[in-house]
Amino acid sequence: MKQSERALAQCIGCGCDDHRSCDTDYGKCTWIIVDRELKAGVCSGCEAALQAWHDGVRTPPELAQAANG
Numbered sequence: 001m002k003q004s005e006r007a008l009a010q011c012i013g014c015g016c017d018d019h020r021s022c023d024t025d026y027g028k029c030t031w032i033i034v035d036r037e038l039k040a041g042v043c044s045g046c047e048a049a050l051q052a053w054h055d056g057v058r059t060p061p062e063l064a065q066a067a068n069g
């Protein structure tokens with residue numbers, strides 16, 4: 001049985017997502033915080049990005065650059 005596709009969330013720190021988790025000292029990253037509606041989160045490899053998250057950042061760096069254009 002196929003589950004309905006869940007929108008991928010992307011880490012605002014490194015851009016990894018549910019299908020492409022990055023490697024941390026403890027293995028594959030997990031979400032520290034994730035907002036499925038906004039499709040954004042901060043993974044366990046990017047604790048430094050938590051500050052940006054709390055500042056309201058919900059966009060991965062490369063997408064933020066595109067938006068600035």
Ligand SMILES: [Zn+2]
Pocket residue numbers: 011012013014015016022042043044045046
């Ligand atoms: Zn990350």
Ligand SMILES: [Zn+2]
Pocket residue numbers: 011014016017021022023029030043044045
């Ligand atoms: Zn990650």
